[in-house]
Amino acid sequence: MAQQWVPGTLDQTFGSVGKLTTDFFGGSDEINSVAAMWDGRFVAAGTVVGRNLQGSGSSPNLAVARYLPNGTLDPTFGTNGLAMFDRSGNSDEGFAVKVLPDRSVLVAGSQAPNAYQDFALVKLRPDGTLDTNFGAAGVGARTGSVLLDVTGPGLHDEGRLLAVQSNGKIIVAGNTTVPVGNFRYRRATVARFSADGVLDTSFGGNGTGYVVLDGTYAADAQTGDYVTAIATNQRGDLPANDSITLVGYTANRNNSFAFRLTRDGALDTTFNGTGRVNFVSGTSGGVQTGLSDLRAARIDDAGRIVVVGTSSDRGFTFQRLLANGSLDTSFGTNGRTLVKLSTVSQYDEPRALALQGNGKIVASGYATTAPSGTPQSDFFVVRLSANGQPDQGFGDGQGRMVVTVSANSEQSRSLAVEPSGKLLVAGLALNANGPHDDYAVLRAYGDPDRIFADDLEQHLF
Numbered sequence: 001m002a003q004q005w006v007p008g009t010l011d012q013t014f015g016s017v018g019k020l021t022t023d024f025f026g027g028s029d030e031i032n033s034v035a036a037m038w039d040g041r042f043v044a045a046g047t048v049v050g051r052n053l054q055g056s057g058s059s060p061n062l063a064v065a066r067y068l069p070n071g072t073l074d075p076t077f078g079t080n081g082l083a084m085f086d087r088s089g090n091s092d093e094g095f096a097v098k099v100l101p102d103r104s105v106l107v108a109g110s111q112a113p114n115a116y117q118d119f120a121l122v123k124l125r126p127d128g129t130l131d132t133n134f135g136a137a138g139v140g141a142r143t144g145s146v147l148l149d150v151t152g153p154g155l156h157d158e159g160r161l162l163a164v165q166s167n168g169k170i171i172v173a174g175n176t177t178v179p180v181g182n183f184r185y186r187r188a189t190v191a192r193f194s195a196d197g198v199l200d201t202s203f204g205g206n207g208t209g210y211v212v213l214d215g216t217y218a219a220d221a222q223t224g225d226y227v228t229a230i231a232t233n234q235r236g237d238l239p240a241n242d243s244i245t246l247v248g249y250t251a252n253r254n255n256s257f258a259f260r261l262t263r264d265g266a267l268d269t270t271f272n273g274t275g276r277v278n279f280v281s282g283t284s285g286g287v288q289t290g291l292s293d294l295r296a297a298r299i300d301d302a303g304r305i306v307v308v309g310t311s312s313d314r315g316f317t318f319q320r321l322l323a324n325g326s327l328d329t330s331f332g333t334n335g336r337t338l339v340k341l342s343t344v345s346q347y348d349e350p351r352a353l354a355l356q357g358n359g360k361i362v363a364s365g366y367a368t369t370a371p372s373g374t375p376q377s378d379f380f381v382v383r384l385s386a387n388g389q390p391d392q393g394f395g396d397g398q399g400r401m402v403v404t405v406s407a408n409s410e411q412s413r414s415l416a417v418e419p420s421g422k423l424l425v426a427g428l429a430l431n432a433n434g435p436h437d438d439y440a441v442l443r444a445y446g447d448p449d450r451i452f453a454d455d456l457e458q459h460l461f
Helices: 453-459
Strands: 019-022 029-036 042-051 058-067 082-085 093-099 105-111 118-124 145-148 158-164 170-180 183-193 210-212 225-230 244-250 255-261 276-280 282-284 287-289 293-299 305-310 316-321 337-339 349-355 361-369 376-384 400-403 410-417 423-430 437-444
Touching: 042 082, 042 105, 042 410, 042 423, 042 437, 058 093, 058 105, 058 118, 105 170, 118 158, 118 170, 118 183, 158 225, 170 225, 170 244, 183 244, 244 305, 255 293, 255 305, 293 361, 305 349, 316 361, 316 376, 337 376, 349 423, 361 423, 376 423, 376 437, 400 437, 410 437
Parallel strands: 029 093, 029 410, 029 437, 093 158, 183 225, 225 293, 293 349, 349 410, 376 410
Antiparallel strands: 019 437, 029 042, 029 423, 042 058, 042 093, 058 082, 093 105, 105 118, 105 158, 118 145, 158 170, 170 183, 183 210, 225 244, 244 255, 244 293, 255 276, 282 287, 293 305, 305 316, 316 337, 349 361, 361 376, 361 410, 376 400, 410 423, 423 437
8 A cells, every 4th residue: 555645744654664774884984965966866975984095004085975865875886886085095075966857966075185174076977987077187187176265275165056157167166265364264256167167267356266355344353254145036046137145154143144146247237236135033023034054045925035044042043035135024023033942052054945946944953852851852843835835735833843863963954945845954963873974865755746846857867
């Protein structure tokens, strides 16, 4: 008998009763980004501790795994389902992944040619090997990857985010550091590459191919900004005009932000008049307002920007902006929705956001639970209706779903809606037999709305 489709329950045909963990080599492994494919497979990008490709020992390596629809590794990809890349024996990390229509895979992250990381962009063929028509020049062919050093060889540059414009050009965003007084502080940075992996020096208007944004906390320049998401639609694409909306937060200042660039890297002043919006966490008349930590964003079919983050109420906090950057007060209750599982003194924190084709809003991260009396973090999935109210038809009847993937602490860092309408929720889980994390994924029922049906024939592979 076929399993009944119940939103907010695990798909028992996937992995082991709807969830899986993968321990590759007995070291720490973590998924930072997951992307669904049209045929039911999916790719998961992150970091796997494995052997150094140069020298001896092991190190964190940029890694992509591909899974079959049932949750087993795809043996036709990489080596037994895993493609892993080490630059120099230092720390290399994958943070964002996108599957292109020809099944090739783009990964953005950070790689270290020496002790310090640079922005990294990698392209893999459908079989998981490096695409030698892409990236920096090599011996007789290209290398399949390209690095961008924004601040010089003695400082870190952290590639975190990825999007593709309609002409195939590739946007990579992350953080770099700039001098302020006697110290350096992180700033949001956006770069653009051609479709074949060459830095596009026409982007930003300064001849460099990248833009470093000024600090968003006007009261004190000696603060660090961290960019956390590029707002895309439910298909993972930028809006039709290829504008680039990013969100993030200022460390330790109860301040988060959104800013919008035009397709070519200038601040878009149609967005709040300045190209920027700040969300300052506080209270007004005893009611919590704003966001101190903004973690994810999506653009809906009306051009509105749905965001999720946290504030002092320590839960999943959702807000929505109109296309011009103003707060949409018709969303939730007075423009804000809080969903929480744990007690007021504990934390439930979001890390990812997705939109279903019917407009429903899904977020994932972790909730604090205490199954054995000791607090631990578990996968937490929240769904709202399109109007911003918790979806009573999902999970526990209050729009919530909490899942213990392993016996120990875990968290989701990424979320994708499959073409079927099922939800892929991915991240890391502490291994029960050793002090390290493993790749962790669950599949849950969303709505069977076939959000991509109109494009299926053009993209099926």
